[in-house]
Amino acid sequence: xxxxxxxxxxxxxxxxxxxxxxxxxxxxxxxxxxxxxxxxxxxxxxxxxxxxxxxxxxxxxxxxxxxxxxxxxxxxxxxxxxxxxxxxxxxxxxxxxxxxxxxxxxxxxxxxxxxxxxxxxxxxxxxxxxxxxxxxxxxxxxxxxxxxxxxxxxxxxxxxxxxxxxxxxxxxxxxxxxxxxxxxxxxxxxxxxxxxxxxxxxxxxxxxxxxxxxxxxxxxxxxxxxxxxxxxxxxxxxxxxxxxxxxxxxxxxxxxxxxxxxxxxxxxxxxxxxxxxxxxxxxxxxxxxxxxxxxxxxxxxxxxxxxxxxxxxxxxxxxxxxxxxxxxxxxxxxxxxxxxxxxxxxxxxxxxxxxxxxxxxxxxxxxxxx
Numbered sequence: 001x002x003x004x005x006x007x008x009x010x011x012x013x014x015x016x017x018x019x020x021x022x023x024x025x026x027x028x029x030x031x032x033x034x035x036x037x038x039x040x041x042x043x044x045x046x047x048x049x050x051x052x053x054x055x056x057x058x059x060x061x062x063x064x065x066x067x068x069x070x071x072x073x074x075x076x077x078x079x080x081x082x083x084x085x086x087x088x089x090x091x092x093x094x095x096x097x098x099x100x101x102x103x104x105x106x107x108x109x110x111x112x113x114x115x116x117x118x119x120x121x122x123x124x125x126x127x128x129x130x131x132x133x134x135x136x137x138x139x140x141x142x143x144x145x146x147x148x149x150x151x152x153x154x155x156x157x158x159x160x161x162x163x164x165x166x167x168x169x170x171x172x173x174x175x176x177x178x179x180x181x182x183x184x185x186x187x188x189x190x191x192x193x194x195x196x197x198x199x200x201x202x203x204x205x206x207x208x209x210x211x212x213x214x215x216x217x218x219x220x221x222x223x224x225x226x227x228x229x230x231x232x233x234x235x236x237x238x239x240x241x242x243x244x245x246x247x248x249x250x251x252x253x254x255x256x257x258x259x260x261x262x263x264x265x266x267x268x269x270x271x272x273x274x275x276x277x278x279x280x281x282x283x284x285x286x287x288x289x290x291x292x293x294x295x296x297x298x299x300x301x302x303x304x305x306x307x308x309x310x311x312x313x314x315x316x317x318x319x320x321x322x323x324x325x326x327x328x329x330x331x332x333x334x335x336x337x338x339x340x341x342x343x344x345x346x347x348x349x350x351x352x353x354x355x356x357x358x359x360x361x362x363x364x365x366x367x368x369x370x
Contacts, residue, residue, distance in 0.1 A: 041117060047088075048116055048123065054094065055101030072098070088120070096124055103127055103136070114140035122150045129157045138162045146225050155221075164189040165224070168297070169305060170320035171312040176293070181318075184254055184295060190322035192222055192299060199326050205264040208324075209233075209246055212262075226253040236281045245278055256292040257282050260299060267303035267321060272311040279317040293317070299324045 058075075061067045072094050079089040100123065110116040115123055118140060126136045139162055143153050156162070168188035172181040196218045197203075197211040212219045213232050220227055230248040237243075247260040259282055261275050275296040282294045296319030308321040 044119055045111075045116055047120060048110060048118075049107070051088070051097045051120060052101050052104065052107060052110055055097030055099070056107075058094070058098045059101055096127065099127055103133070113137055114144040117144050119150070122148075122153055125150055125153050125157070129154065135162075159193060159222075161189070161224075164191065164193075168320040168322040169303075169308050169312065170318070171315055172295075172318050172320070175316065175318040180254065180292065184318065185320075187224060187226060187251060187254065188297060188320045188322060189222075189224070192322060192324040194219075194222070194324055195327045196222075197326060201326060203264065203326065205246070205262045208262055208264060212247070223249070226251045227258065228252055230257070236278070236285060238281055243278070243281070245282070248282075251295070254292055254295070255290065257286060257294040258297060259294060260297045263298065263300040265301055267298070267300040267308055267311075269307060269311040271298055271300070272308075272315055272319065272321075275319055276315050276317045279319065283317075295319065297322065 058067075058072065062071070073091055076089055076091045076094050083089065104110050104115065115126065115136065118126075122143060123140075126140055130136045130139060139153065139157060142148065142156070142162055148156060166186045166188070167190040168185075169190070170185055170188065172184045175181075176184055194208075194212065196215055197208070199207060199211055203211075209232060216229055220229060228250045230250055232247050234245040234248045235242055236245060245259050246262045249258040249260065250256070251258050259275065259278050261271065261278070263271055275298055279294050279296050287294060294317070296317060298319065298321045300321065300323060303321055303323055312319065312321065
């Protein structure tokens with residue numbers, strides 16, 4: 001009785017890889033992944049281009065032929081009937097196509113800019129949450145660069161991340177070579193928003209430090225891409241004396257340590273001298289051969305820009321100065337329209353007096369008992 005051998009793949013663990021195979025298969029896997037990514041981007045690009053063209057047609061025909069708003073409902077019904085397995089032809093989404101084409105009048109804009117690389121849902125976030133072309137382009141570029149999801153993009157827009165990025169006062173242009181100085185400057189913000197902390201305006205440095213470490217994931221999100229947490233109150237011994245760094249990070253893109261010093265009050269020029277001292281110690285004791293020079297970030301409650309510029313002018317170590325906010329500030333118009341605590345207390349007191357007076361006037365007379 002003969003047995004028929006079925007063809008099957010031999011498990012790779014049972015065969016010995018020939019010379020050079022490991023490197024070759026790793027390269028093939030990388031090429032497959034790259035091809036998958038290109039295919040995904042191509043499909044997304046075609047979809048964005050399709051939606052833009054539909055939106056442009058609706059705009060043009062409504063303008064030139066006088067088509068009313070009802071045409072969108074009819075087109076939505078016709079397209080869903082013709083393509084029942086294809087999503088995206090709801091009335092609401094077709095109105096977004098129209099708005100998308102209006103926001104980007106030229107097709108070249110979406111082809112050449114980062115918006116063409118983002119999924120449709122992410123483009124809708126840009127469209128609905130931002131008002132100007134420049135804002136949309138800036139956040140689109142950041143979303144592509146950092147791989148932000150739709151949810152993450154929404155958070156960064158609400159936090160004003162792009163508007164604050166690169167705004168810290170630094171001496172990087174003088175203390176770091178190009179293009180490292182530009183990358184370092186773009187890694188810092190001003191102001192930093194710590195509204196995820198339940199702290200009052202008078203919170204001290206230790207309470208602030210405790211809160212940031214207790215919410216380290218949110219703190220890292222606010223710091224931005226590339227920051228890795230090393231520790232708090234990191235000890236540094238110099239000539240027999242112990243010093244402690246408030247917070248120590250390592251920046252993966254800059255390849256350097258970042259020393260963060262927290263100050264619960266107003267900026268003082270001597271803060272820069274102390275941070276410069278700490279950076280010298282970190283460069284001597286912690287920095288490795290392949291690490292770039294350490295960077296310092298001084299976070300203060302308030303600062304005079306002139307004071308900070310003078311203090312940084314002749315420092316030898318790269319550092320920046322930025323403010324932090326414990327809660328998001330209200331717009332000035334809204335803030336001015338809100339009543340003060342004294343006004344609220346006066347209103348409550350008047351309300352209570354009015355209630356007591358009304359109660360006395362409306363009280364029924366007591367009946368006499370015989």
